[in-house]
Amino acid sequence: MEYFDSSRLNALVLLVLFCVFVLAFIQRARSGGNLFIRRIAGLNAIEEAVGRATELGKKVLYVPGIMSIDENQTIASLAVLSHVAGLTARYGAELDVPNKDPLTFASARETVKEAYLHAGRPDLYSDTMVHYVTYDQFAYTAAVSGTMVREKPAANFLIGSFYAESLLLAETGQASGAIQIAGTAEVAQLPFFVCACDYTLIGEELYAAGAYLSREPAMLGSIKGQDWTKAAVALVIVLGAIFESIHIFPGLKSWIGIN
Amino acid sequence: MSNLAKLTSIDRRWIFLLIGLGTLIPVLLPIGFPVRVTAPVKQIYDKIETLGPNDVVVLSYDYGPTTGAENDPMTDAILRHCFSHDVKVIALALYPLGGLTSLTASIDRITAEFPDLEYGVDYVNLGYKDGGQATMKLLAEDFSGAFPNDTHGTPLSNLPLMQQVKGARNAQFAISVATGIFGEWWANLINAQYGLPIAVGCTAVSAPKYYAYLEAGQMLGLIGGLKGASEYEQLVKDNYPNTREAYANPMLQTASKGMDVQTIDHLIIIAFIVIGNLAYFADRRAKRA
Amino acid sequence: MFLKVRLPILLTFFAGLIPIVAFFFKDGTPYVKTLSSSLEQDMVIVSGFALLLGVVNVVQGNVRKIERREKGWFYAIVLLAGMAFMGLFGAAGAMRLFGLPGIGMMADGRPTPFQWGSLYLFTPLQATMFALLAFYIASAAFRAFRIRNVEATILLVAAVFVMLGRIPIGEPLFGPITEWMMQVPNGAAQRGIIIGAALGAASLSLRVILGIERSYLGLDKSE
DSSP states (O other): OTTBOGGGHHHHHHHHHHHHHHHHHHHHHHTTOOOOOOOOHHHHTHHHHHHHHHHHTOOEEEEOOSSOTTSHHHHHHHHHHHHHHHHHHHHTOOEEEEESSHHHHHHHHHHHHHHHHHTTOGGGOOGGGEEEOOSSHHHHHHHHHHHHHHHOOSEEEEESOOOTHHHHHHHHHHHTTOEEEEEESOTTTHHHHHHHOSEEEETHHHHHHHHHHHOOHHHHHHHHHHHHHHHHHHHHHHHHHHHHHHHHOHHHHHHTTOO | OOHHHHGGGOOHHHHHHHHHHHHHHHHHSOOOOOOOOOHHHHHHHHHHHTOOTTOEEEEEEEOOGGGHHHHHHHHHHHHHHHHHTTOEEEEEEOSTTIIIIIIIHHHHHHHTTOTTOOBTTTEEEEEEOOOHHHHHHHHHHOHHHHOSBOTTSOBGGGOHHHHHOSSGGGSSEEEEEESTTHHHHIIIIIIHHHOOOEEEEEOTTTHHHHHHHHHTTSOSEEEEHHHHHHHHHHHHHHHOGGGHHHHHOTTOOOHHHHHHHHHHHHHHHHHHHHHHHHHHHHHHHHHHO | OIIIIIHHHHHHHHHHHHHHHHHTBOTTOTTHHHHHHHHHHHHHHHHHHHHHHHHHHHHHHHHHHHHTTOTTHHHHHHHHHHHHHHHHHHHHHHTTGGGOOOSSBOTTSOBOHHHHHIIIIIHHHHHHHHHHHHHHHHHHHHHHOOOSSHHHHHHHHHHHHHHHHTSTTTHHHHHHHHHHHHHTHHHHHHHHHHHHHHHHHHHHHHHHHTTSOOGGGTOOTTO
């Protein structure tokens, strides 16, 4: 015990509580329990967007954010990409996935290849669908904006971790007339996506996307566990605010009879 | 449809033209609006004022030339403040383009104004290292783990200043002038895990996000965008007369001059919002009629 | 099956678990802290090498474009030439090969070829891209800020107050309101989203560590 950092006990308690909730709900989901997950409009619109691109004979552009695979938003984005690629494979729509990070690029390529294989259309898959552009944020933005302007994709997916390029991409896409579905947990970029895109996945909706789309019980169970942890955190925040208020305002102490 | 209602679908290039003029004219004909200092910026200034001659500030250039117009005046003002107040600086870059273009250019520019400074004793330029959060955790423990040599190839063991502090956690204060997520990493990794006081200078777009960290006490202060940079410039100019000559240079593009552009452009955007709403109501009335 | 499925999931499990465990131990704890620290160093090395993968793909893609004379093939030549110029002068300059004087400024104050490319080509192009934001923010604000309903009106009023509070002529009146808006309502909303997103990220991490979420490996759930 001499090595344990006791100042982090609170984090350990939350971690254990979180794991217990998540694992319990995964177990419950696997044993056939019914788990309700609210409707997420942005995710329901994916099929409509891919369908529109197919009808118009235009491509679907999927931008998986600009961060590497060690960023959770990128992993969440790849789960959505897997679904989108499955749909483009089924409908025979053209898919274009430009990448900024080399590790994300390697993962995205495997994800798309697998999705086409799983959809029974490996013949439609080509390595050029998922390609690398550059490691530089704004050179990447220029390249993707150029694709939007020249090739006018019918559907743009901007899902993952975005920074200053968010509005540049979303406004260019808006001007090109594409249906746009965005998603990020970067709070500073959310207003830009909300202004310029048709649908926006906000924060945790992005992380829940993979589970929502796959409908796999184990994945849905983890979302439910996360919600319960959030409720517990909210309760702790409210209790903390009450106790802190009592501490700050002595009048409150005497009013409720504490010395 | 009335002429006013037609404005709802105005060609966006008219907006672009006016914004372009609103940017160009104040650059050519500076106005010089006054600057009022806000608490989040003053807190950073005050923290450096409490430091002594043996104290060390880590200044991380977590941005590139892209956001240089907003971020360069921040790093320049912080360096001028530290060097004028006789505080030592360890400068480094975690953003790919921050090392060569922003960090080295800024260090060269500002140290030229302070000829008495000695490299390796008063300041060190560690250069850029890839790896983001992993590098940040390494340098918090031990600078030499992430940067075996400084940007000139000198081993850190040969630099007296680097013998004074083993890792960033041993410094007195760290400031990340950042684009994107880097400032959050400093708050979440370095402040939360090592307790080192940190502050962030960020682009105006990112500023709202950092207020949550500021209010939670995870950051000591915040320089938000060009406005924050102009406030820091004002504090340095007011309190250190030796810096006034540099700021008086008409060729120097300072944040204070940039505020002229920001003022005009904000007013243009507000005017367009008002026009957009008048047009929207005229359009609605026309459709009802 | 083992190499494609089980090994990556096992590696992910341990690579994810070690830093979490190390977080709860004091500095100097044998094995745990060292292992966690060496994992962080490995990540730096892997991310450096991964860039090569991207470079190879860019070269392949653009050479193919030139060979097939696809639309815009000329720009592919410009791209490859730029990459060769900066890549060669950057790598060879940093190692001071072929008598190159490094990648920064030379002793006489003149820029090295790499520094010249950075300062006079790359930096202005970069700054131009970021500067476009000012134009796009204006056009997005014109389109989005309409008094359509109560929520949109609140958004509009907040935006105008902050814009006025951030400029010298509006600051005396709107500055304190802006600071209050940024610190209180904005801070509260940001925290709500950040806490929700952090729990979402933690939940996703747990799914990844336990091998439930594996789409990033290109694996199907049935594999």
